Amino acid sequence: MLSSGSVSAKSRLLLAVCGVVGVTLSGCSDPAESSAETKNSVSYAWPVSQTPNWISPISSAGHTSTINASLNQVLWTPLIEFNTSGGSMGWDKEASLAKSVEFSPDGRVATITLKDMSWSDGVPVTSRDVEFWLNLIKANKENWANYVDGRMPDIIKKFEAVNSSTFKLTFDDVYNQDWLKSNQLSFIQPIPQHAWDKKSDSGAVGNYDRTESGAKKVFEYIQSEAKDMASYDTNPLWKTTNGPYKIDTFTSSGKVVLAKNKKYDGTDAAHIETVKLLPFTSVEAEQNALRSGELDYGYITASAMAQKETFEASGYKITPKPGWSITYMPYNFNNPKMGDVFSQLYVRQAIQHSIDQKSISEVIWQGTAEPGYGPIPQGSDSPYLSEVQKNNPYPYSIDKAKKLLTSHGWKMGSDGVAVCSSVGTGENECGEGIEKGTRLEIKLLAQSGSTETDNMMNEIRSSLSKAGIKLDVKSAPVNSVLSQTPRCKPSQKQCDWQLSFFGTSGSWYFPPYPTGERIFGTDGPSNFGHYSNPKADRLMQKAVSSKDSSAMVKYSALLAKDLPVVWMPNPVYQVSATREGLKGTAADVDEIYPQRWHWETQK
Amino acid sequence: MSEAQIEVSRRGGAPDGMAAPVSNRMLMWKRFMRNKIAVVGAVVVVLAFAFAFLGPLIYQTDQVHVQLSAANEAPSANHWLGTDAVGFDQLGRMMVGGQVSLTIGLAAGVLATVIGALWGSVAGYTGGWVDAIMMRIVDSGIAIPALFILLVISAIVSPNSLTMILVIGCLAWLVPSRLVRAETLTLKSRDYVLTLRGIGGGHWRVVSRHIVPNTISTLVVNATFQIADAILLVAYVSYLGMGVQAPATDWGGMLSAGLSAAYSGFWWLIIPPGVAIILVVCAFNAIGDGLRDMFDVKGR
Numbered sequence: 001m002l003s004s005g006s007v008s009a010k011s012r013l014l015l016a017v018c019g020v021v022g023v024t025l026s027g028c029s030d031p032a033e034s035s036a037e038t039k040n041s042v043s044y045a046w047p048v049s050q051t052p053n054w055i056s057p058i059s060s061a062g063h064t065s066t067i068n069a070s071l072n073q074v075l076w077t078p079l080i081e082f083n084t085s086g087g088s089m090g091w092d093k094e095a096s097l098a099k100s101v102e103f104s105p106d107g108r109v110a111t112i113t114l115k116d117m118s119w120s121d122g123v124p125v126t127s128r129d130v131e132f133w134l135n136l137i138k139a140n141k142e143n144w145a146n147y148v149d150g151r152m153p154d155i156i157k158k159f160e161a162v163n164s165s166t167f168k169l170t171f172d173d174v175y176n177q178d179w180l181k182s183n184q185l186s187f188i189q190p191i192p193q194h195a196w197d198k199k200s201d202s203g204a205v206g207n208y209d210r211t212e213s214g215a216k217k218v219f220e221y222i223q224s225e226a227k228d229m230a231s232y233d234t235n236p237l238w239k240t241t242n243g244p245y246k247i248d249t250f251t252s253s254g255k256v257v258l259a260k261n262k263k264y265d266g267t268d269a270a271h272i273e274t275v276k277l278l279p280f281t282s283v284e285a286e287q288n289a290l291r292s293g294e295l296d297y298g299y300i301t302a303s304a305m306a307q308k309e310t311f312e313a314s315g316y317k318i319t320p321k322p323g324w325s326i327t328y329m330p331y332n333f334n335n336p337k338m339g340d341v342f343s344q345l346y347v348r349q350a351i352q353h354s355i356d357q358k359s360i361s362e363v364i365w366q367g368t369a370e371p372g373y374g375p376i377p378q379g380s381d382s383p384y385l386s387e388v389q390k391n392n393p394y395p396y397s398i399d400k401a402k403k404l405l406t407s408h409g410w411k412m413g414s415d416g417v418a419v420c421s422s423v424g425t426g427e428n429e430c431g432e433g434i435e436k437g438t439r440l441e442i443k444l445l446a447q448s449g450s451t452e453t454d455n456m457m458n459e460i461r462s463s464l465s466k467a468g469i470k471l472d473v474k475s476a477p478v479n480s481v482l483s484q485t486p487r488c489k490p491s492q493k494q495c496d497w498q499l500s501f502f503g504t505s506g507s508w509y510f511p512p513y514p515t516g517e518r519i520f521g522t523d524g525p526s527n528f529g530h531y532s533n534p535k536a537d538r539l540m541q542k543a544v545s546s547k548d549s550s551a552m553v554k555y556s557a558l559l560a561k562d563l564p565v566v567w568m569p570n571p572v573y574q575v576s577a578t579r580e581g582l583k584g585t586a587a588d589v590d591e592i593y594p595q596r597w598h599w600e601t602q603k
Numbered sequence: 604m605s606e607a608q609i610e611v612s613r614r615g616g617a618p619d620g621m622a623a624p625v626s627n628r629m630l631m632w633k634r635f636m637r638n639k640i641a642v643v644g645a646v647v648v649v650l651a652f653a654f655a656f657l658g659p660l661i662y663q664t665d666q667v668h669v670q671l672s673a674a675n676e677a678p679s680a681n682h683w684l685g686t687d688a689v690g691f692d693q694l695g696r697m698m699v700g701g702q703v704s705l706t707i708g709l710a711a712g713v714l715a716t717v718i719g720a721l722w723g724s725v726a727g728y729t730g731g732w733v734d735a736i737m738m739r740i741v742d743s744g745i746a747i748p749a750l751f752i753l754l755v756i757s758a759i760v761s762p763n764s765l766t767m768i769l770v771i772g773c774l775a776w777l778v779p780s781r782l783v784r785a786e787t788l789t790l791k792s793r794d795y796v797l798t799l800r801g802i803g804g805g806h807w808r809v810v811s812r813h814i815v816p817n818t819i820s821t822l823v824v825n826a827t828f829q830i831a832d833a834i835l836l837v838a839y840v841s842y843l844g845m846g847v848q849a850p851a852t853d854w855g856g857m858l859s860a861g862l863s864a865a866y867s868g869f870w871w872l873i874i875p876p877g878v879a880i881i882l883v884v885c886a887f888n889a890i891g892d893g894l895r896d897m898f899d900v901k902g903r
Contacts (some may be wrong), residue, residue, distance in 0.1 A: 303688075306675075306867035356671070363671040364688070448845075451863045455689045458849040462669040462689075473848055474761045 039599050041274040042582065044592070045286050045298035047574070051254025051279045055238055055247075056226035057189045058136065058219070059145035070591040072189070074258065075243040077117065077266055079130065079188040080181060082512035085587030085596070088381040089324055089512050091181065094268045095593065097125065097190055097242075101181060107174045107547060110185070114165045117266045119192050119242050127161040132193035132209050134159055136222075139215035143223070152184045179544050182512030195240040196222060244270040244595035254279030258594060271584070271598035290316065296579040297597070302452050305366035305575065316577040320368040321589050322379025323573030324514070325506035327372055328565035329444070329499050330529040336490045338442060338498045340433030342529075346404045347431075347440075348563040352394040353401040354463045361569040364455045369569035374560030375516045376552070379570060383549065384514060386557035393561050401467035410440065410468065417441060418468035441470040445484055446501040448475035452571070453504045471499075478502050485528050499566070500528065506570055509590065515543050516555070520564050531564035631897045641893020647886035651879070655701030664695025667850050675864070678871055685871040688860065696857060697875050703853040705883070707767045707837050712830030714772030719779025720822055724814045726780070727787025728806070738784065741777050749774040750839055757845035764847060767840070771833050779825045786818045820898035827891035831884045838880050854880050 046052075046067055054063030057076045073081065073095070081095040093099075099113045117125045134153060141147045141154075158170040171180070198205045199217045208214030225237050232238060232250035239246070244264050249257035258275040280286035283301055290298045291314065300311065300318065308318045331342040341347055357371035370379045374389030406412075409422025409430040418440040420430040430438070442464075446457050454475070461471040476484070481502045488495035501507075508519055508526070517540045518524045522532040536558055542551035560567075573589050584596035635641060662683075670690030678685040684693035726737035749771075756770050790796060796813055815822075838855025840846050846856045854876040861872030 301863070303863040304866065306864065306869075310866065359671045363674050451688070451860060454849065454860070458689050459669050459671060461849065462667065466668065472761075475845075475848065 039601070040272060041276065042272050042296045042594070042597050043276040043278060043294065044594070045289065045295050046254060046277055046279050047299070048280055048283050048286060052250075052256060052277075053229060054226055055229075055232050055250075056222055057191055058133075058222065060143070060223060060226070061145045064145045066590045071256065073243065073591060074245040074594060075238070075241045075247065076189060076191065077125075077242050077268075078186065079112070079190055080186045082182050082186055083587045083591065083593070084324065084380055084589050085593070089182075092587065095587075095595075097266075101185065103177055107177065108171050110169045110171070110180070111162070112167055112169065112185075114190075115266060116165065117242055118263070119195070119240050120246065120261060120263050121195065121240055122263070123192070123194050124164065125190060125192075125242055126164040127167040128164075129190040129193050130167055130188060131159055131161060132197060133189055133191050135209035135215050136191075136219045139209075139212045140219040143219070146187055152187050155184060174545065174547070176513075176544055176546055176549065178549055179513040179515065183515070186512065190242075192240045192242075196237065242266070244268055245275065248274070268593075268595050270595040272594065275594045275597070290314070290577050295577075296582055297585065298577050299574045300577050302365045302368040302571065302575060305368060311577055315580050317580055317582075319576045319578065319585075320572040321574050321576055322370055322377075322570070323506050323509060323589055324377050324379070324512070325509040325570060325573070326375060326377055327369075327503035327507045327568040327570040329501045329503075329568060330485070330527075330565045331531070332485075332488075332495065332498050332500075332529045333532075334488055334490045334495050334530045335498050336495065339490060340431070341438065341440070342498075343433070344408070344431040345563070346408050348566075349394055350401040350404040350467060351464065351469065351566055352563055353397050353404070354467045354469065355460060355566065355568065356396040356463055357392075357567075357569045358396065360456050360459055364452055364459065365569060365571055368575050369571045372567050372570040374556050374567060375520060375564075376514055376556045377510060377570070379572070382514075384552035384556060386553045386560065388557035389560035394563075396463075398463065398466045401469075405440070405468055412468050413439070416465060416468060417470045439470070440468060441472070442498050444471055444473045444499040444501065445481050445497055446473050446475050447478045447481050447504050449477060450504040453501070456569075457501070478504070487525075487528055487530065501568075503568060504571065506573065507568075513543075513552075515540055515552070516559070517541075517544070520559060529565070533558070533562060533564070536562070536564075635893045635897040638889075638893040638896055640889045641896070644886035644889030644893065647882055648890065651701060651883050651886070652705060655698050655705055658698040658701075659695065662694060662698070664692040666691060666695055666699045675867075675869055675872075677869075684875055685869070687857075687872055688864070693871055693875065696852060697854070697879065700852045700854045700857050700876065701879065703764055703847055703851060704834055704837055704855070704880070707764055707771065707853070708830045708834035708883075708887075710768040711771035711775065711833040711837075712826055714768060715775035715829045715833070716779050716822055716826040718772065718776035719781075719825075720783050720815055720818065722776060723780035723783030723785075724787045724810050724818065727784035728791050728810055728814055730788075730791075734784070738781075741780055744774075744777045749836065753836065753840050754843065754845055757840060762840075762845060762847055763851070767837060767847065771836055775829055775833060775836070779822065779829065782821050782825055783815075783818050786821055787814050790814050790817050820894075824891050824895045824898065827887050827894060831887035831891070834880065834884055834887070 050065060050067050052067050052071045054060060054068040055071065057072045077095070077097045079096065079098050080101070081092045082089060083092050083095070085092050097114055097117065099115045102111045103109070114125060114127065119125060134156065137144050138153045146152070155171050155173070155175070156169050157172045160168040160170070162168060193209070194205060197207065197209055197218055199208060199221050208218050222237070225235060228235070229250070229252045233247045241261065244261055244266070245258040246261045247256065248259040249255070256277040258277065260270045260273050264270070278295070280289065286298055287300055287304060289295045290300070290311065293314065311318055331348070333339050333342050335342070361367065361369040361371050371392070372378050373392045374386070376382055376385045376389060378385065378390070405418050407428060409420060409428055410418040411421045413419045420434050420436055420438040422429045423434065423436045424430070425432050444457070447453055457473045461473055464471045481500060485497050485500040485502070486494050519526045520531055520536060521527060521540055522537050536555060539551050539555040539558060543555055576585065576588070578585050581600040582597060583600055584598050587593045587596055673686050673690035674688055676682055676686040682692050682694070684697065687693055687696060722737065726734045752774055753770055760766055791814065796809055799809055799813065837846065837853055838858065841853050841855030842859040846853055857876040858873065858880065861869065861876065864872050
């Protein structure tokens with residue numbers, strides 16, 4: 001028999017249990033349901049361990065991350081914006097300030113007309129704002145992160161304002177118009193001259209930019225203000241914008257809250273009222289936030305693709321997003337030991353035949369990498385992609401790889417490693433500079449920290465060993481790999497690297513017009529292995545200076561065949577996880593376009 | 604007094620009978636066998652070594668060439684423990700990984716004990732400023748986390764079994780050196796040591812023939828803990844991606860590789876290496892406890 005006291009205790013226990021169960025059940029509610037409460041906001045995860053640290057639309061060395069660029073373009077509308085929103089890389093006119101770009105018949109003058117837009121304080125955006133940017137950059141080009149000698153702004157001989165919304169740019173030479181638009185004019189970022197053309201906070205606004213010394217002082221003032229991250233959401237300078245969003249909150253830890261710019265009068269208005277951009281220090285933490293429903297828009301690793309159905313059941317849509325990039329392993333042609341071996345095309349062909357790109361992409365990268373067979377990105381359609389590159393001139397075949405070696409004077413040793421036995425430069429001999437007894441043994445320095453990369457290197461080592469090529473893989477963090485892969489002369493100690501991999505997230509991201517003079521040009525600053533092919537140099541030069549874009553296609557075919565590097569599967573930029581109902585995320589590759597995001601019911 | 608006599612008196616045996624040492628051994632053995640956990644530990648260690656080194660003779664797999672077409676297969680008749688992300692048979696991989704983990708653990712543990720014994724005995728025996736300097740070096744070394752040093756070294760040199768043994772061995776000797784020094788301080792003032800010095804015995808002879816052998820019980824017990832710690836250290840380093848390079852592997856590396864599949868339901872990539880590490884480390888620790896009990900017999 002229960003006493004009244006014990007009944008009361010039992011009731012309390014029951015209530016407590018109900019409470020715990022209730023709390024537990026509420027915690028287990030469908031994350032998709034919670035989105036109903038957040039229809040006017042989106043929470044987004046910045047790429048892992050990356051946080052914005054530069055607000056000025058004038059880029060500065062050391063602050064050139066794509067997330068800074070993303071933040072810039074939502075606050076200040078760029079003159080010409082290129083992205084893959086249309087399905088392939090192209091001019092996104094909605095996100096651009098320029099209405100049209102017309103070239104003179106001789107190709108030396110471009111006439112650009114601006115859209116009818118205003119700054120957030122109501123002042124119209126005019127040609128003067130473009131001139132202001134150009135003056136600042138010309139006077140301070142050495143301090144502008146995008147400056148390359150002989151490119152923007154050096155190529156602009158004259159700026160002429162036709163009227164408040166039209167201006168003319170005269171170039172110093174004739175250039176390929178695609179290259180000009182996508183790789184040079186896209187740098188131009190109109191900024192509010194009426195508010196920023198001053199030398200200090202309290203200084204009066206003038207036309208200081210029109211003298212070199214004045215432009216230097218204005219530039220210095222703007223850039224010094226950008227160093228104070230704590231004031232990004234309060235500094236009046238950053239309040240004069242013309243983009244679809246404005247900053248509501250900015251913390252130095254990387255959390256940024258964007259609020260819709262109610263005064264935006266352009267063609268790319270935001271739909272979501274509030275966008276929360278959140279930092280994460282590890283992929284695991286970010287994926288856990290997805291699992292808990294904390295995020296509307298995040299990402300998963302390639303290996304987590306096996307859990308695709310689990311994420312989908314939690315209300316997320318999983319979408320691999322290829323980047324405008326290529327992935328490769330450079331040979332060091334100047335390596336004293338293996339340089340002469342790498343110089344032989346048949347050796348490079350044998351190595352390329354041993355890379356099973358299709359299986360690596362499908363199994364190791366879970367279908368989130370795209371086989372790449374040449375210098376043009378293959379993730380999306382491109383007019384520059386040659387048939388040769390598209391059709392893979394060196395398909396996976398260990399037999400062909402072996403035959404290439406044995407038919408050029410190499411014999412398989414007792415340990416399975418090929419050894420040069422026939423010295424000379426004849427057709428059936430090893431080739432120039434290769435000594436008798438040379439073993440086909442290659443040292444590879446590979447990026448660490450990725451299960452996919454580790455597995456890929458394991459597969460490549462295994463395949464090469466079947467062809468008679470021994471691969472010794474050493475892993476190191478990517479910064480260490482890059483620092484140990486310098487351009488070097490054979491006599492230098494640091495030239496001991498032979499093969500290098502730094503492409504877990506893609507080795508090289510191109511500007512919209514994917515010329516490769518920086519990575520494959522004889523004097524290219526990022527041509528680490530000193531590949532040199534005069535024919536390729538001529539084609540790359542022609543691709544930039546000629547109106548005819550067919551040079552790019554020829555360049556694609558030539559390098560697909562000549563193998564300046566080991567072509568590798570190109571991992572996607574990101575495997576995105578977006579909550580069901582969140583639309584408008586197609587253009588988000590490398591940079592994000594939150595103004596396009598909207599919940600299904602909103603548009 | 605001759606050295607033989609000194610030896611007898613040191614062991615505490617009765618001068619008129621040779622049965623005492625034998626009796627001591629029996630007592631020690633009984634005491635060890637009475638510690639059931641230690642016995643189980645010993646059995647686990649023996650089985651682990653048999654699994655790693657004899658297993659591949661019975662269960663033969665290719666652990667050099669990957670087979671992507673067989674990646675991530677669940678346990679089946681063909682692959683008793685399934686396959687990993689590149690198609691390696693997981694049971695065969697456990698054997699290969701076990702060879703590396705056990706070899707490095709054992710060799711590094713022994714190396715650390717030997718270095719520690721020599722360092723501690725020299726410091727304790729010599730005393731004075733030599734002892735002070737040597738022990739401050741030990742104190743400084745202990746203040747720096749071994750894992751940190753190991754990661755730095757792994758980033759500089761390409762890690763393989765030999766370098767891991769040398770590096771772990773050269774980092775883990777600090778604790779045994781302290782234990783041996785403490786014991787040496789008490790041993791060096793014993794009569795037989797003083798007598799040996801008195802009749803002209805050299806320092807090296809005293810240290811190598813009397814000090815070190817007398818600390819053997821402490822060393823053996825500590826060595827088992829050193830081995831367990833070394834196995835764990837290898838697992839940590841491999842877990843952080845700085846372990847031996849493919850196609851070689853160890854249990855820590857396997858665990859690290861498998862963890863990315865934790866949410867994918869590929870339990871066979873995580874549980875076997877995890878259980879193996881826990882079992883072997885616990886087993887060595889249990890043996891250490893058993894040996895400590897066993898050597899305590901001397902004091903009774």
